[in-house]
Amino acid sequence: MPLDLALIFVGALFCVSVLSIRRRARSDISRIIYTLCCALCVLIFVAVVSPRGAHALSATLPLGLPWIGMRFRLDALSAFFLAVVNIGGAAASVYAIGYGAHEKHPMRVLPFFPAFIAAMNCVVLADDAFTFLVAWEFMSLSSWALVLASHQEAESRSAAYIYLLMASFGTLCLLMAFGVLGGVGGAYDFSTIREAPKDAWKAGLVLGLVILGAGSKAGLVPLHIWLPLAHPAAPSHVSALMSGVMTKVAIYGFIRIVFDLLGQPAFWWSIHPLVLGALSAMTGILFATVQSDLKKLLAYSTIENIGVIFVALGLALAFKANGQALPAALAFTAALFHVFNHALFKSVLFFGAGAVLGATGEKNIEKLGGLIKSMPRTAFLFLGGCVAIAALPPLNGFVSEWLVFQAILLTPSLPQWILKLITPLVGVALALSAALGAGCYVRAFGIVFLGRARSAAAQAASETDGWSLGAMSVLLAMCLLAGVAPSFMIDTISPAAQEYVGGRMIVQGDLPWLTIAPVAESRSSYNGLLVFVFILLSSFGAMRLIRTLWPRPVRRAPPWDCGYADSSLATQYTASSFAQPVRRALGGLAFSTRESLDMPLPGETRAARFTVEIGDRFMNGLYTPLAKAVWFCAGRLNVVNFLSIQEYLGLVFVALVVLLIIVAL
Amino acid sequence: MTFLLDLFAQAMQMILVLALSPVLIGFTRKVKARLLRRQGAPVMQPWYDLIRLLRKETVLAEDASWLYRSAPYIIFATTWVAASLAPTFATGLMFSWIADLIALTALLGSARFVLALAGMDVGTSFGGIGSSRETMFGSLAEPATIMIVFVVSLIAGSTQLSEVAAYMASDFELRVSVGFALVGLVIVAIAENGRIPVDNPSTHLELTMVHEAMILEYSGRHLAVIELASALKLLLYVSLIACVFFPFGLAPHNGSLSGMGYGVVLYVAKLAVAGFLLAVFEVSTAKMRVFRVSDYLGVALMLGLLGTLLVFVTRSL
Numbered sequence: 001m002p003l004d005l006a007l008i009f010v011g012a013l014f015c016v017s018v019l020s021i022r023r024r025a026r027s028d029i030s031r032i033i034y035t036l037c038c039a040l041c042v043l044i045f046v047a048v049v050s051p052r053g054a055h056a057l058s059a060t061l062p063l064g065l066p067w068i069g070m071r072f073r074l075d076a077l078s079a080f081f082l083a084v085v086n087i088g089g090a091a092a093s094v095y096a097i098g099y100g101a102h103e104k105h106p107m108r109v110l111p112f113f114p115a116f117i118a119a120m121n122c123v124v125l126a127d128d129a130f131t132f133l134v135a136w137e138f139m140s141l142s143s144w145a146l147v148l149a150s151h152q153e154a155e156s157r158s159a160a161y162i163y164l165l166m167a168s169f170g171t172l173c174l175l176m177a178f179g180v181l182g183g184v185g186g187a188y189d190f191s192t193i194r195e196a197p198k199d200a201w202k203a204g205l206v207l208g209l210v211i212l213g214a215g216s217k218a219g220l221v222p223l224h225i226w227l228p229l230a231h232p233a234a235p236s237h238v239s240a241l242m243s244g245v246m247t248k249v250a251i252y253g254f255i256r257i258v259f260d261l262l263g264q265p266a267f268w269w270s271i272h273p274l275v276l277g278a279l280s281a282m283t284g285i286l287f288a289t290v291q292s293d294l295k296k297l298l299a300y301s302t303i304e305n306i307g308v309i310f311v312a313l314g315l316a317l318a319f320k321a322n323g324q325a326l327p328a329a330l331a332f333t334a335a336l337f338h339v340f341n342h343a344l345f346k347s348v349l350f351f352g353a354g355a356v357l358g359a360t361g362e363k364n365i366e367k368l369g370g371l372i373k374s375m376p377r378t379a380f381l382f383l384g385g386c387v388a389i390a391a392l393p394p395l396n397g398f399v400s401e402w403l404v405f406q407a408i409l410l411t412p413s414l415p416q417w418i419l420k421l422i423t424p425l426v427g428v429a430l431a432l433s434a435a436l437g438a439g440c441y442v443r444a445f446g447i448v449f450l451g452r453a454r455s456a457a458a459q460a461a462s463e464t465d466g467w468s469l470g471a472m473s474v475l476l477a478m479c480l481l482a483g484v485a486p487s488f489m490i491d492t493i494s495p496a497a498q499e500y501v502g503g504r505m506i507v508q509g510d511l512p513w514l515t516i517a518p519v520a521e522s523r524s525s526y527n528g529l530l531v532f533v534f535i536l537l538s539s540f541g542a543m544r545l546i547r548t549l550w551p552r553p554v555r556r557a558p559p560w561d562c563g564y565a566d567s568s569l570a571t572q573y574t575a576s577s578f579a580q581p582v583r584r585a586l587g588g589l590a591f592s593t594r595e596s597l598d599m600p601l602p603g604e605t606r607a608a609r610f611t612v613e614i615g616d617r618f619m620n621g622l623y624t625p626l627a628k629a630v631w632f633c634a635g636r637l638n639v640v641n642f643l644s645i646q647e648y649l650g651l652v653f654v655a656l657v658v659l660l661i662i663v664a665l
Numbered sequence: 666m667t668f669l670l671d672l673f674a675q676a677m678q679m680i681l682v683l684a685l686s687p688v689l690i691g692f693t694r695k696v697k698a699r700l701l702r703r704q705g706a707p708v709m710q711p712w713y714d715l716i717r718l719l720r721k722e723t724v725l726a727e728d729a730s731w732l733y734r735s736a737p738y739i740i741f742a743t744t745w746v747a748a749s750l751a752p753t754f755a756t757g758l759m760f761s762w763i764a765d766l767i768a769l770t771a772l773l774g775s776a777r778f779v780l781a782l783a784g785m786d787v788g789t790s791f792g793g794i795g796s797s798r799e800t801m802f803g804s805l806a807e808p809a810t811i812m813i814v815f816v817v818s819l820i821a822g823s824t825q826l827s828e829v830a831a832y833m834a835s836d837f838e839l840r841v842s843v844g845f846a847l848v849g850l851v852i853v854a855i856a857e858n859g860r861i862p863v864d865n866p867s868t869h870l871e872l873t874m875v876h877e878a879m880i881l882e883y884s885g886r887h888l889a890v891i892e893l894a895s896a897l898k899l900l901l902y903v904s905l906i907a908c909v910f911f912p913f914g915l916a917p918h919n920g921s922l923s924g925m926g927y928g929v930v931l932y933v934a935k936l937a938v939a940g941f942l943l944a945v946f947e948v949s950t951a952k953m954r955v956f957r958v959s960d961y962l963g964v965a966l967m968l969g970l971l972g973t974l975l976v977f978v979t980r981s982l
Binding site: 369370372373376383387390391392393398402405406408409411412420421423424425427428431432434435436438439441442443445446447450451452515521522523524525526527530531534535536537538539540542543546547549550552554555556557558559560561562564565566571572573577578579580581582584585586 | 719720721722723724725726727728730731732734735738739741742743745746760762763764765767768771772774775777778781782785786787788789790791792793794796797798800801803804805806807808811812815818819822823824825828881882885886889890955956959966969970973974976977978
């Protein structure tokens with residue numbers, strides 16, 4: 001029943017998408033469409049989440065390929081991801097009721113938005129390769145159309161182009177992966193694939209293809225280059241969906257194939273997720289630290305979080321391969337918990353960035369500042385999102401990071417030497433990226449919301465609308481709940497862990513006071529609720545006590561600044577100067593920097609100029625040469641366009657002979 | 666009865682850390698002064714300063730927001746909670762299980778996060794410089810701490826400080842990785858508390874100042890609360906080092922009152938030794954350039970990583 005309901009609601013989302021296509025948009029159409037989207041997302045959420053931990057359900061629809069049909073299945077894992085997708089979708093819809101009112105061309109967004117959400121739901125529900133790939137491609141294309149929403153800007157167009165290329169590449173890889181999995185018999189439904197025996201080389205090949213396919217969608221380094229371009233180019237509610245939710249659907253694809261369809265893993269499967277995850281975490285956060293476009297900064301930080309999730313999944317694979325069910329369940333739970341957390345706080349942050357963009361029209365954070373006074377509510381909610389993503393207690397980001405660290409602390413029991421050498425390095429990378437993340441968000445919040453306004457636009461900003469604030473508040477409240485009552489989330493994830501890594505963490509709900517203890521309480525435990533309560537009590541207690549004992553009123557005065565006070569705005573710290581120490585100390589790990597200083601000679605009156613160029617090593621070292629090679633080959637192959645009919649027939653003959661030889665072998 | 670005793674021990678720890686932290690600062694200053702052949706202010710001087718600051722009028726910069734006014738209390742609360750959870754004179758206190766070593770590190774990270782934001786709130790150049798540098802130091806010091814935590818907890822088989830201390834006290838064996846962890850943690854502690862050679866706690870208006878730059882605009886009771894929080898932070902680091910590496914004399918869980926009394930006396934003695942060593946170290950080194958600090962903290966990070974690798978490798982032998 002839940003599955004049927006979910007499918008009906010997903011179908012309804014597609015209908016909404018079709019119905020919203022209008023030649024001439026009525027003024028309130030976007031409000032109606034977004035309300036419908038929100039309602040349907042909530043309905044799907046309720047339908048799939050209510051039978052918590054129930055058995056898997058499946059259904060077949062007479063659509064798609066005639067001899068297969070479209071198979072759908074709802075189990076613990078897909079229910080969890082459906083919850084993530086629909087929480088994100090519902091929040092984005094509510095936000096868009098307010099935000100979408102400013103849209104200049106609503107018809108470029110409205111039809112694609114419900115289709116995008118519906119496609120993500122379908123990916124998670126799919127139970128055969130055909131449905132999975134169609135839904136996956138649908139998700140890519142609808143989000144591509146959304147990236148193109150502001151197609152007048154050249155930047156958006158090139159972002160969409162690169163996104164389309166990378167998305168097609170990813171789907172191609174997945175297509176081949178399913179080809180290898182399905183074999184010559186062409187068994188494409190997941191239950192047959194699951195049962196079929198797999199050769200070691202085949203499994204390795206599929207793993208590689210899945211890392212390329214799902215990794216490129218999730219933004220795993222070095223397949224991430226489209227992400228920081230495409231996510232910011234879309235309208236903010238779509239950015240939130242792409243960063244917060246779509247990357248998670250890609251992770252779902254990875255888990256479904258690697259943990260489920262491929263069967264029992266070998267230990268070396270974990271190496272790639274671990275190494276690439278650590279690399280993504282470091283690269284993502286270092287790039288985020290030096291961005292001056294707020295939405296780009298958030299997009300790069302998504303890469304970091306995806307890295308953390310892949311590291312946790314890699315650990316889960318390593319433990320599972322060695323038959324250590326309990327640590328595997330811990331790592332797997334950490335990964336899924338972080339999936340959930342990141343979907344929440346990244347949406348809050350993108351909504352906040354959208355609100356700032358709407359209020360000031362300014363993407364560049366060097367031109368913002370002081371918004372905490374003109375947009376106090378947005379500032380508070382954005383600050384909450386920053387604290388959550390910076391992995392600081394008592395919010396939820398910390399809990400999942402903590403679980404990942406606890407999983408790393410169990411790795412010495414792994415028998416393989418290579419893993420013993422890799423995991424401490426991965427641990428350093430995670431610790432570094434967590435600390436850098438905190439610094440990155442100090443900078444993001446501090447430059448945008450604190451200090452004094454750096455431009456007239458920032459000066460004139462006003463608070464955003466109630467719908468946007470409502471969507472952000474609900475998500476932030478969920479962040480707080482997941483932070484102070486993580487035991488509930490862990491127990492929700494446990495059935496999925498039981499199914500896919502063969503073990504579960506001890507039932508956390510049994511521990512007193514919402515404590516969580518991954519292995520045993522004597523080993524490690526954390527209680528977010530008490531930490532939160534103690535901090536709250538001692539800060540308010542201290543404040544009240546001091547104010548009653550020494551009640552002298554506060555006086556306002558110009559800043560002192562050690563006697564050097566200068567009212568000029570130019571003396572404020574800028575975003576790039578704030579990032580300079582980190583850039584100098586650690587930037588070399590991720591990018592190449594060229595600083596040049598143009599200093600006028602004594603007596604000259606022109607201004608000095610300092611420029612910093614940040615070169616993306618992956619772009620310059622990998623993609624640019626690749627693009628050049630493609631151009632070169634394409635130029636050479638151009639000759640084939642201008643052959644005579646005999647020559648074409650000759651080519652066809654040669655191709656036929658070659659194919660026959662291959663088949664004969 | 667045990668419940669009451671537990672509650673008493675926990676409350677006592679909370680009050681003890683609060684009362685002793687300014688004294689530790691005062692003692693260090695006194696020793697420094699004596700080493701420089703000065704008379705020095707009385708050991709209780711930091712407490713007198715705090716009381717005086719509390720009595721004084723609080724002046725706020727015109728551009729300061731609500732964040733600026735609430736930041737001191739949040740910083741104080743997170744640091745105090747962290748300091749109350751680390752074992753000082755007894756292990757297995759009532760609430761010691763609510764946050765393990767990683768969570769303590771993150772609590773200090775929260776305090777740093779809020780302090781760095783407060784530094785940027787008024788929009789002055791000094792505040793920004795302080796926040797920016799604190800962020801860089803933090804982004805190296807925090808991973809170094811995590812790696813040291815890895816070393817210690819892999820050896821002790823737990824991230825709970827009480828368990829670690831109990832393990833170190835009962836079956837301790839001399840290991841290279843423990844040595845690395847100790848040196849690393851001392852380096853981090855010096856950097857995190859803004860002591861020489863990273864930062865000079867007694868200067869203003871020096872281009873290398875970090876902590877003082879962020880709190881430049883604070884005055885009156887706000888300043889008092891922040892000063893108390895930074896004193897607590899120093900005390901917390903000393904307690905951490907003491908309970909992990911020198912865990913003798915810690916009263917066990919459900920211990921007797923006399924055991925606790927003995928623990929308190931030994932704890933004060935440990936604090937005195939740490940304060941003395943800190944003072945000697947500070948008068949015998951010079952401050953380093955701010956861009957050298959990343960190398961200095963990098964040493965701590967590498968020590969932590971090496972220690973962890975050693976533990977990983979020796980585990981299986």
